[in-house]
Amino acid sequence: MPEPKLRVDAVMSDIERDVRSRLRRHLIKRGGAAEYHDEELFELVRATLARAVEERNLDAMLLPELLDTDVEWRLQSHLSLSSHRPVAGRFILFFKRRVLLPLTRWLFEYSQDNFRRQDHLNRVLFACIEELALENARLRRDVAHAGTRRPT
Amino acid sequence: MKLACVVHRYGADIAGGSEGHCRLVAEHLAARHDVTVLTTTARDHITWANHYPAGESSIGGVRVLRFPVVRQRHIHRFMDLSDLVFADRGSRDDEEQWFRENGPDAPGLIDYLRQQGAAFDRVLFWAYRYANSYFGLPLVADRAVLVPTAEEDPLIHVDAVGPLFAQPRGFLFLTPEEETLVSMRAAPGRPSQVIGCGLDPASGPADLSPLDGLGLTDPFVVYVGRVDPNKGCQALMRHFQRYAEHGRAVQLVMAGPASMPIPSHPSIKALGFVSDAVREALLTRARALVMPSPFESLSMVLLEAWNRGLPALVNARCKVLRGQVTRADGGLYYGNTTEFSAALDYLLDRPDAARALGGQGLAYVDREYRWPVVMEKIERVLAQTG
Numbered sequence: 001m002p003e004p005k006l007r008v009d010a011v012m013s014d015i016e017r018d019v020r021s022r023l024r025r026h027l028i029k030r031g032g033a034a035e036y037h038d039e040e041l042f043e044l045v046r047a048t049l050a051r052a053v054e055e056r057n058l059d060a061m062l063l064p065e066l067l068d069t070d071v072e073w074r075l076q077s078h079l080s081l082s083s084h085r086p087v088a089g090r091f092i093l094f095f096k097r098r099v100l101l102p103l104t105r106w107l108f109e110y111s112q113d114n115f116r117r118q119d120h121l122n123r124v125l126f127a128c129i130e131e132l133a134l135e136n137a138r139l140r141r142d143v144a145h146a147g148t149r150r151p152t
Numbered sequence: 153m154k155l156a157c158v159v160h161r162y163g164a165d166i167a168g169g170s171e172g173h174c175r176l177v178a179e180h181l182a183a184r185h186d187v188t189v190l191t192t193t194a195r196d197h198i199t200w201a202n203h204y205p206a207g208e209s210s211i212g213g214v215r216v217l218r219f220p221v222v223r224q225r226h227i228h229r230f231m232d233l234s235d236l237v238f239a240d241r242g243s244r245d246d247e248e249q250w251f252r253e254n255g256p257d258a259p260g261l262i263d264y265l266r267q268q269g270a271a272f273d274r275v276l277f278w279a280y281r282y283a284n285s286y287f288g289l290p291l292v293a294d295r296a297v298l299v300p301t302a303e304e305d306p307l308i309h310v311d312a313v314g315p316l317f318a319q320p321r322g323f324l325f326l327t328p329e330e331e332t333l334v335s336m337r338a339a340p341g342r343p344s345q346v347i348g349c350g351l352d353p354a355s356g357p358a359d360l361s362p363l364d365g366l367g368l369t370d371p372f373v374v375y376v377g378r379v380d381p382n383k384g385c386q387a388l389m390r391h392f393q394r395y396a397e398h399g400r401a402v403q404l405v406m407a408g409p410a411s412m413p414i415p416s417h418p419s420i421k422a423l424g425f426v427s428d429a430v431r432e433a434l435l436t437r438a439r440a441l442v443m444p445s446p447f448e449s450l451s452m453v454l455l456e457a458w459n460r461g462l463p464a465l466v467n468a469r470c471k472v473l474r475g476q477v478t479r480a481d482g483g484l485y486y487g488n489t490t491e492f493s494a495a496l497d498y499l500l501d502r503p504d505a506a507r508a509l510g511g512q513g514l515a516y517v518d519r520e521y522r523w524p525v526v527m528e529k530i531e532r533v534l535a536q537t538g
Contacts, residue, residue: 006508008481015484015494023490054469054487059240059309078235105228116235 020046052131058123061130075122077115079108153273153534154186158265160256160282162191162216163204169452170279170301173326173349177276177299179212180350180527188272189216190265192258192284199224200256219260229253238306247312251286258284265291274534277320281307286316293319297537300334301326303447304471308333322537324530326450329472343536349452350523354459358436362429367421371500372403373465374438376431376453377445379410379422384444384467389415391444391492398493402500404442407434435460439506440483440499448472455521458482458513463506465495482513 024042027033036042067073081096083089101108159174166172174189181187189211195203200221209216230253236242237250261284269275269292277285280300289296298320302308317337323344325331331346338344379385385406392404396419406414406422407430414422426434435441441457443466451473454464464483466473468491477483484499486492499506519525 005481005512006505008478008484008509011498011505012484012495015491015498019490019494022494059306074239074241077239078232080232112235 048131048135049128052127053124056127056131058120058127061123061126062133063126063130064123075115075119077112077119079112154188154271155181155534156188156190156269156272156275157181157278158190158261158275158284158288159278160192160200160284161194161197162189162211162218163195164211166195169450170299172452173299173301173450174278175212175214176349177530178214180523181530182212182214184531187214189214190261190284191216191218192256192261193218193220194256198227206260217264219258219264221256221258223255223257225253225255237310240309244312247310248286250310251281251283251312254281255283262287262291269295274537276324280313280316286312289316290319294321295537296320297322297324297533299324299326300330301449302330302334303449304329304333305447313337322533324533327472327475329475330449343533345529345533347526347529348450348521349455350526351455351459351517351521352523353518354432358432358460359429360433360437362427363433363437366423366430368405368437369401369403370437371401371439372405372421372437373440373442373496373499374405374407374434375442375444376426376434376456377408379406379408379412379414381412382447384446385412387467388442388444389417389420391486391489392420393417394489395493395496400497400500402439402496405434405438407431431456432460435462438462439503440465440496443467443470443473445473446470451476455517458510458517461507461510461514463499463509463513465492465499480513480516481509482516483509 020043021039023046024036024039027036035045079101081093081101083092085092157174157178159171161171162175163171164175166175178187178189192200193202193204193206194200201224202221204218206218206220209218233242233246233250233253237247242250265275265288272292272295274295274297275289275292276297276299277289278299278301279285280298280302285298289298296319298317300317300323307313314337317334318339320338320342322342323331323334323338325334325344325346326348328346331344335344375385375388377383389404393415396402396417402419404420406420407426408423409425410422414420423430435457441454441462441464443451443454443464445451446467446469448470449472451466454466454473454476457464458480464477466477466483466485468474468485468487474485477485484495486495499509
């Protein structure tokens, strides 16, 4: 008789439950939100944030579109060199490209790496805000519907 | 049929995923068809510097035509352009320029396709991200079959990719996840198959003697592949160092050439490039394979590990890896350090369960990834794209 199959989903479900429980205890021990004593509430908060981090498409969000005003707010991690001087500009650009940039390349790359991390973090925060806004909108709609259905 | 296989690099000494996949498929196709590989003279996947002689040669019984690369990749310019294009701030010209900068820039190959492409019944292209596919495929679109090897990285969302995916007559995908990713942008109704990659059954118990003198201590888990931040290795070593802080006696063995510094840690052993014999022995004696890559279109190493009955621990953020492990019931996955530690504890503390997962992985390979199964699917697409 073949051995019963060991299901990855079932094993992972046990592991994830254990990890969540450890995480909750850890946060309580470190003085995290008092609400986390309530296991059910903690799970609701964790699931909301996890949805934002793991499931949202960070390239398609509403908040960055709304922010897209006259003021440039995006981190620019690529470098573009230019000069407004019509004659000397060519020489200045040559100097920047061939002398200054190679000499400061290490600093540029270090900054660029950190800008990329910050950019990613910003997008994750946008996703968290969007998830909370969605949750809020759903709840408001449910409350409104419940109000209209209330017997008189 | 007269078939052409177009790929950016080709050679028995090239370890890259799509290049290795192309070579294996081309060699198996050559048993039934007249196959010519069209490729470049490059070996280095960063610079595309010319290495092999241009012209005709034969590798593994397959005719190979190599075309010289006229311009090496300027990595800084390429990275700057990537930032622009991936942030969706580039123009259509910038996007097309991205493919040029990515290279390899081998105009001879493109000219050959333009002039001789019609002489082939089918032209198979590997890896949509390279210049030879982007600029070459439209020249023979009426007979083109694309093996996209697409990953869920920012390139897949770039606008210029849509028209490219609309052109081939058929597709060969590596996983169902890749099929989903590409099909959203491909023309509907085009013949396609999820083929993965073929493997021969492991030839008996591996010889463990190549591991002697390498300084390995039991138990160990192994990573096999390029040691590179893009492959998730930085995160893996961070997770593992945190895990080792709790005093667990287990070694992480990194087997592959490194393109990043590897921390000096008593529980991390870096072997550098390893021979096939060492690789086989590692996959036999390790307690688990760790695959931290966030982007994969198919993990060949994962299939090789299962071929040896080894369970896997993979990055859950990579849909392909997670999907493979779940379909096979052949290992566990993690999304953060705590899950990594808990899953590794499970595999180390329950050897019977770990063995069962590895055995289920092997059964999955037997079912899905043996060469007769894979070739039958490829032949079906070749027949349907006529």
